[in-house]
Amino acid sequence: MAMQRGVLGLLGPNGAGKTTLMQMIATISRPTSGTIFFDGVDIVQHPEKIRSCLGYLPQDFGVYENLTAFEFLSYFGALKGVHNRRRIMEMLELVNLHTESNRLTGTFSGGMRQRLGIAQALINDPDIVIVDEPTAGLDPEERVRFRNILSDIGIGKLVILSTHIVSDVEAVATHIAVMNHGRLIASATPEQLLRLAQGSVWEAVVPSEQFDALRARFKTSRAVRRPDGVHVRVVNAEPPVDNAVPAEPDLEEAFIHAVNLQRKSGG
C-alpha cells in the first residue's frame, strides 16, 4: 500500500486493525513482519526519520490534569522542537482554546481535551498527521471546524484519518483504505469505491412484520419506519425482495459492500 499527499480515510469494522496500523506507522508498535517506508527509509529500523515530521493523535488520548493548556502544549511542543510561544498560542487559537490557555486541563470537558490533542498533533507543522477517531466527543460545529482543518492540511501533507464516522471521511478524504481482520481489502479514491458498489445497493419498502427477517438475511444500511412500511436500503449483489429498485450507493454502503465482498471470498 502506498500513501500520497492528501487525506487518507481509514475505514474498517471494530478490531479490523486500524489503530494497530496507525501505531505502527507512528513507530509506537513494531510490526511482527513486513516493512514501512517513509521517503525511502525503513522506519521500522530507523523510526527517528519519521518522528521528526509526525503529528499523532491517538484514539485513547488523555491530558496531564495539573498542567494548564499552555503548559501542556509547550511541553509537547518542546519535545517536538517547537519553543515559539506565538506558535503555541496560534495552535490554541486554531482549536478555539486560546481563551482557556491558563486553565488546568483537568477541568476541561471531553471535547476541549480532544481539541487540545488536535493542537499538539499539529504544533510542529508535521508532514504526516495521524489521527485516530479525532472527532469523537466534538460537537457538530467543532467537528466541521476540524474537518476543515484536516482538509487544509491535506493539500500539502499526508493525513491518515481513522474514524467510525463515515461522514467525516466522506467530507475530507481524497483516498480511502478499507481494512478487515488485519488485512487491507480495498484502497481507492472515494469515487472508485462508490463505482465498485454501483448495482449492489437496493431500496425497497417492506411490511413491518417482514423487516426482521430481511435484516437477518441481508446487510441493511438504513431503515426508516413510515406508514406504508419500512423504507430500507440493502447492500447485496442481488435484489433482496421483488419490489427492490437499484439505488445510488453512498460511502457507507460502499464500505459495507467492500467488507461483504471480502467475507464472501473467504479472505
Added chain:
Amino acid sequence: MTLPFERIAAIVRTELRFRFRRNTAIVTLLVVAASVYLIVPDIGSGRTLMQIEGGRVLYNSAAVALGTGMFCALFLSLAGFYLVSNSFRRDILARTGFIIAATPVSDAEYIIGKFLGNAVYLAAIMLACMTSAMVMFLIRGEGALEPFTFLFTYGWSVVPAIAFCSSAALAFEALPVLAGRLGDLLYFGLWGAMLGFPIALFVGQSRPEWLSMIDIVGIIPVLVQVRDRFHSTSMSIGSSPYDASLPPVLYAGLPWSWGIIGERFSTLILPAALIMVARQWFHRFNPARIKSSARHGSRNVFVRTNALLKPVTRFIDPLASMIAGSRASFSGAVSADILATLRLTPLTTISIVVFAIVSLSVDSTSLREGVLPALFLALILALADGTPRDRSAGMMGLIFSAPNLRANYVLWKFTSALCVTICFMFIPAVRLFFAAPSAAMSLAIGSLFTASAAVTLGVLSGSQKAFIAVFLMLLYVSLNSSNFPAFDFAGFHARATAGIQLAYAVLAALFLLAGHLRHRASLKKL
C-alpha cells in the same frame, strides 16, 4: 532544531510542575520540617541530636548539619523512591505515552529527563530540610551559623542518596517484574540491606574497597571519623537520650579531603548502572510491552500470584449473594467494597487466614514482637490500593452515582479498610487483650490509625505509593526504636503510654478529617 538538552529540560520542567502541584509535595515538606524539629531537641529535655559514648555533641553548625543531613539522606533514600517512582506509569495513566513515543525524543533523553526531574524534586526537599535545620540551629544552636558547612555537608551526604533512589525508581519501573507492589516491597528490603550491610561489615572490621559504592547515606566515613577521633564506635544520630554528667563533645565536621569526596563520588556508579538498566528495559509505551508490565502486569509476581489464586475467591461468593439480596444501603456498599478487595487480591484473603492460624499457635510475646510486624506488613500491602484503585480504573463517576457514596466517599472507604484491618487483627487483639491489655489497646488504635491513613493518603496522592512509603518507614522506625515509646504505634514493644495512644487516636481522626475535606474540595471542581 532542538538540541537534546532542550528536550531534557522540557521533561524536567514538566516533571517539577506535576510534582509541586500535588498535595503530596506540601505534605512531604511539612513532614520534613516537623521531623527536623523533632530530631533537633532542646538539650534541656534530656535528649540530643547526636551523642558519642553517652555524651551529647555540641550544637555547632558541623554537628547539626551532619545529624540532620544524615537524617535527610536516610529519609530521601527510602521515602524518595516512593515519592518519585511513578514516572512512566503516570504517562500511561494520563494516556499521553503514545504521543511521547511518537515524538523525536530519544529513549536516553526521556530517561535522563525523568531522572533529573526526580533528582531535582528530591533536591528541593533536601533544601527544605536544610533550611529547617538552619532555622532550628538559630533557635537551639550553640555557635555561629555557617551556611556553607550546611551546604557542603548536605551535598556530601544527601546527593548520592538522591541519585540512587531517583535512578532506582526508574529501573524498578522499567523492569516488568519489579514494577508495582512487589518492587515497592523489594526496595524496602534493599534499602534496609544497603543500610545495615556496610555497618555490619564495619563492625566486623572488614572494609572492602567497594563498600563506599553501596554506602548510599555515607555512614561509614562518619563512623571511621568517630572511631579515629573519639576512639569509639558508640554513637547515635537523631533525638536520643544522653548522659548530662558527661562533658559535651565537640564535633569539628567532616575531614574534607579529595579522598573523602572521591569516595562519595564512587557511590554514583550504582545510579549510573541503574539508569542504564532503565534505558535498556524502557518500553517506550509500546502497547505490547505495556500490556505485559504496567497495565496488565502479567509478569508482575503479585499480579500473577493473585491471578493464580483467583479460584480461592469462589469461597467468598456465597457471602456476595447474601449482600446482593439486600437493599441499597451504606452497609451494603461497604460490604461490596470489602468483597471487591478480597476478590481483587486473593493473597489478602489467604494472608488473613494464614495469620489467624499463626496468631493462634504462638505465645503472646512472639505474637507481639514477631507476628504483628509481619502482619502489619501484609496489611500495608492489602490496604494500599483500596482507595487509589477507583480512580486509576476510571470508576469514580460510577461510584458517585451510587446512593450516599458521593458525599460519604471517605467514610465509605475508611469503613471498608477498617473491616479488612479487623479481619487481620481480630485474633491477635483478642489474645493480647488477655496477655497485655495495654498492647491490645495500642493494636486497636494502631489499626484505626493505619486504616484512616491508608484512605487519606490514597485520596491525597491518588496513588498507593505515599501510604506504602510512610508506613514502611514508620514500621521500620517503630521496630528499631524500642526505647522511644512515641513510635510504638501498634504495641510491638508494649511501651506506649495512654498519652501516646491518645495521640495516635487523634492522628487517625485528623487523617480522616483531612481526607474528607480534600474529597469535598475535589467534588467542587467536578
